[in-house]
Amino acid sequence: MVNIPKFFKEGEANTPRLVLPLLPLRDIVVFPFMVAPLFVGRAKSVNALSEAMNKDKVVFLATQKKAGIDNPGEQDISEIGTIGKVLQLLRLPDGTVKALVEGKGRARVVRFLPEEEFFRVELERLVERELSPAESTALMRSVVEAFEEYAGHNRSISKELVSNITSITDPSQMADTVASHFSFKLEDKQRLLDSLELTERLPLLLSLIKMETEVFRMDQRIKTRIKEQMEKSQKQYYLNEQMRAIKKEMGSEDDLNDEIREIEEGKADRANNVLTNAPHTMQRVIADNWDRPYSRELAAFPSAATREHKSWPTVGRVDGAYGDRNLVCTCPPTEQYRG
Numbered sequence: 001m002v003n004i005p006k007f008f009k010e011g012e013a014n015t016p017r018l019v020l021p022l023l024p025l026r027d028i029v030v031f032p033f034m035v036a037p038l039f040v041g042r043a044k045s046v047n048a049l050s051e052a053m054n055k056d057k058v059v060f061l062a063t064q065k066k067a068g069i070d071n072p073g074e075q076d077i078s079e080i081g082t083i084g085k086v087l088q089l090l091r092l093p094d095g096t097v098k099a100l101v102e103g104k105g106r107a108r109v110v111r112f113l114p115e116e117e118f119f120r121v122e123l124e125r126l127v128e129r130e131l132s133p134a135e136s137t138a139l140m141r142s143v144v145e146a147f148e149e150y151a152g153h154n155r156s157i158s159k160e161l162v163s164n165i166t167s168i169t170d171p172s173q174m175a176d177t178v179a180s181h182f183s184f185k186l187e188d189k190q191r192l193l194d195s196l197e198l199t200e201r202l203p204l205l206l207s208l209i210k211m212e213t214e215v216f217r218m219d220q221r222i223k224t225r226i227k228e229q230m231e232k233s234q235k236q237y238y239l240n241e242q243m244r245a246i247k248k249e250m251g252s253e254d255d256l257n258d259e260i261r262e263i264e265e266g267k268a269d270r271a272n273n274v275l276t277n278a279p280h281t282m283q284r285v286i287a288d289n290w291d292r293p294y295s296r297e298l299a300a301f302p303s304a305a306t307r308e309h310k311s312w313p314t315v316g317r318v319d320g321a322y323g324d325r326n327l328v329c330t331c332p333p334t335e336q337y338r339g
Contacts, residue, residue: 017110020060020083021048022119026067029189030082031176032103041096042070048118049089049099057086060107060121063190074112080194083107083123106193128172131198136171139202146209147178153216157181171198175205184208274298279313
């Protein structure tokens with residue numbers, strides 16, 4: 001990326017002050033070297049752009065202190081802003097205007113001049129103190145490394161942008177270019193714009209990048225955890241639905257639910273029913289004496305699936321559920337089997 005020289009250099013402090021139309025911005029801070037699209041709808045703002053286009057296309061871009069104010073006064077506009085060049089202007093059918101502007105340099109409002117149709121201000125250009133080569137290299141390297149680390153986590157930042165950032169040799173341009181590609185809070189962006197000393201601006205930018213990197217990492221961890229939980233829940237739901245469908249196909253689920261419902265509603269005896277007496281052996285079902293309150297057929301085939309795939313148990317339950325957990329062998333002692 002070609003190194004663009006500073007718009008204002010040391011020694012220009014005594015140049016004549018500028019008088020420009022002011023465009024108040026709601027939710028954006030325009031930095032020097034930044035190209036940004038603006039949608040303008042308020043009458044004073046549209047008039048300010050018209051005034052700029054009728055002259056040299058230069059306008060002063062200053063952010064409102066509170067974005068919610070529809071008709072800002074002088075006290076509602078930040079003192080430090082950016083002198084911008086209007087690159088394109090498109091008037092839309094609804095009366096609003098779309099403008100493409102490029103930031104050129106920092107300036108401070110000296111005073112508001114009388115004007116009814118739009119804000120007209122007198123400005124003083126702001127001059128930045130040059131850094132020593134060693135100090136500049138150290139601070140720039142730290143910011144670039146932090147930006148590269150953030151770009152490694154955020155795939156929306158292209159390799160071309162990273163390459164362009166690393167090729168910038170001017171510390172002020174590098175700081176402003178990096179800041180324009182982050183979604184910092186509006187107050188933090190204004191603090192960066194207000195910082196004229198690079199020894200203050202670069203460390204502030206570095207801390208904001210590191211904070212943004214940590215927030216991005218945490219956001220990714222939360223999204224990954226939620227995704228894993230959703231996948232686990234969806235998998236469990238799918239398996240449960242699959243099991244329910246299999247049981248329904250085999251006829252076992254509905255039959256079991258019917259048997260439980262009959263017990264709950266009192267239609268079947270709680271102590272003597274097809275569930276508590278299960279399993280039923282073949283010998284018990286075909287015995288001459290059948291004293292159960294339900295049919296032999298229900299005992300033999302509790303579900304429709306068992307009619308085709310019947311596996312007869314060899315023994316019944318001993319002493320109900322208690323016997324299932326406390327089985328007693330009634331076989332003869334092993335000594336009797338010895339020859």
